[in-house]
Amino acid sequence: MRPTIVKDNYNKPVNLAVLKFGGSVLDNAQAVHSAAHEIYRYIRRGEKVMAVVSAIAGETDALMELGAEIGGSDNAPGAASLLRLGEIRAAALLALALERIGLDARAVDPAEIDLRARGNAHNAALCGLDHERLLALLDAHEVLVIPGFSGVLDDGQPALLGRGGTDLSAVYLGVAMNAKRVRLIKDVDGLYADDPKHDASSQRFGKINWNDARHICGSSIQDHALEYARQHGLALEIAASARRFATRISPDCASAHAPARTRKLKVALLGFGTVGEGVYAHLQRHQHLFEISGILVRDADKERQHGAPAHLISTDAGEVFAHRPDIVVEMIGGIDAADAFIQNGFFGGADVVSANKAVVAANFDDLHKAATRAGRELRYSAAVGGGVPMLEALDQVREDGGVSSVQGVINGTANFILDRLAENCPFDQAVREAQEKGFAEADPSADLDGDDAAAKLCLMARHGFKVNLRVNQIKKESLRDLGAERIKAAQSEGKVIRQVSEIRRNAKGELSASITLQTLPRDHYLAAAKGEQNRLMIKAQNGKDVQLRGKGAGRWPTAEAVMADVLDIHRLRGQYEEKISQSAPEPACA
Ligand code: NAP
Ligand code: HSE
Secondary structure, rough: OOOOOOOOOOEEEEEEEEEEEOOOOOOOHHHHHHHHHHHHHHHHHHOEEEEOOOOOOOOOHHHHHHHHHHHOOOOOOOHHHHHHHHHHHHHHHHHHHHHHHHOOOEEEEHHOOOOOOOOOOOEEEEOOOOOHHHHHHHOOOEEEEEEOEEOOOOOOEEEEEEOHHHHHHHHHHHHOOOOOOEEEEOOOOOOOOOOOOOOOOOEEEEEEEEEEHHHHHHOOOOOOHHHHHOOOOOOOOEEEEEEEEOEOHHHHOOOEOOOOOOOEEEEEEOOHHHHHHHHHHHHHHHOOEEEEEEOOOOOOOOOOOOOOHHHHEEOOOHHHHHHOOOEEOOOOOOOOHHHHHHHHHHOOEEEEEOOHHOOOOHHHHHHHHHHHHHHOOOEHHHHHOOOOOOOHHHHHHHHHOOEEEEEOOOOOOHHHHHHHHOOOOOOOHHHHHHHHHHOOOOOHHHHOOOOOHHHHHHHHHHHHHHHOOHHOOOOEHHHHOHOOOOOOOHHHHHEEEEEEEEEOOOOOOOOEEEEEEEEEOOOOOOOOOOOOOEEEEEEEOOOOEEEEOOOOOOOHHHEEEEEEEEHHHHHHHHHHHHHHOOOOOOOOOO
């Protein structure tokens, strides 16, 4: 669920995750996209995220060299101003990566929250911050990205927190804001008795206390950070990105296990268009976890933006399935062929991720039955809301007491076109632009006439109300029927037209659903959706209102939601394999 900040009686947030990304994870600038996957994972669970980042690997050394070349000593006070720039740059890059997928992310300079340091300008300790300012920023944004490694001295000059100082930044912020979790994300999935890169049989700790951790950690966690966590009773998680297991450092006794090594999962991509190419690019950065075994397309000779090796591309579904993929990702659209491919995936023992609302809405029960029969997963988060986790939010509100009604802008193409029409763009050109930007369905009629939104409403009815709503039960109004008069009238009244999708219960408790074009005042929550943005208002039966917004269409937001499902399946599969290989499985830190 798109998180709102929940505070305890002391005005501290209770659903905050602090995630620290070190240089071993940010090993090149593109790795910020992998950090974004990790952040999105917690956002779609309804947590707020504060991401604390180190510099991209090698950048601090490069800055040191540059400083030495220009003059002055490494320990000169001015060198601290230079060396903190690596973290600032990484924070800005990560915020950009998060914006690309539609998250409301904000990079925050330590000086902005008065993150106070005291001591030596090159090895300082943190000693205070402006809580109110930080809370206000957390209230206003989904994700804050904070450069680690530095604070501000009383005289306003920057100070560095010593080697590994970003660990201290994360731990300090976690304690100060009463975070639900502080997770240090490294290149190994926990603490090991010996370095697993040198000894593959090394035991991994499921849990360990702070003092023991200090002895075995070597330099993998900063000493000051561990000591600060111990003093304040903060449990820390040490984990690798995209992995399920973590070592929990807390007062608990140590428990060590030989970790099961999960194998790479074979992934078949069905479709290599707007969404498919995005998922391909993400999987390419996760070659340690996944191997792409085949890519199904209609036209093998088409030029592709993210060129894939020719031997992977095929127009023959039989050939793609012959590689026995572990995961099938269906991104072709339509109903009949997609249904056959999904069923084929289950039959062959694969889990299936689909971005295709049309097929899941039309054949919901059959597809779920096929998944259950095969003992496999069916995931389709991207089918509704693009990068906005709408189905997850509906599940959560339903579980918390029930959904009363939903109202939203859930088709990015229609919203984009309505904005362009209001700018006096001709209808056909607006449609063409939406197609060029990758928002529209293969046949844009689905967007214009409300069929795409209708399929999404059917899935929302399943998740929010556990009701089997059929597409033909939904009243629809087409964008084609919107005359120039109505657009002009809205403009003259200072209002905006939106395609509004709704599900409500009538007095008898029956559901009714509609997709209508409504003229809304500019300050209406749905009126403020711009371009391809989606927005959703959920009224809960307990009287609460939940609002979500983000990018509802386009390559990167959609590929993010698909990737989140793929990574979830990897973690699930890892869990089973771990259970099989160990008689006493270690406790999981989900
Ligand atoms: P797209 O750009 O049109 O790509 C579709 C891909 O599927 C193409 O690579 C096409 O092959 C291939 N394909 C289509 N039918 C096929 C068939 N029968 N056999 C083999 N390959 C076939 O579509 P998209 O925008 O990526 O959308 C894919 C799915 O994601 C749709 O279900 C859509 O509703 C959903 N979705 C899209 C977005 C978005 O913003 N675009 C957002 C959320 C969900 P060729 O390349 O050879 O033509
Ligand atoms: N065509 C769809 C839209 C894609 O514009 O919303 C996202 O489901």
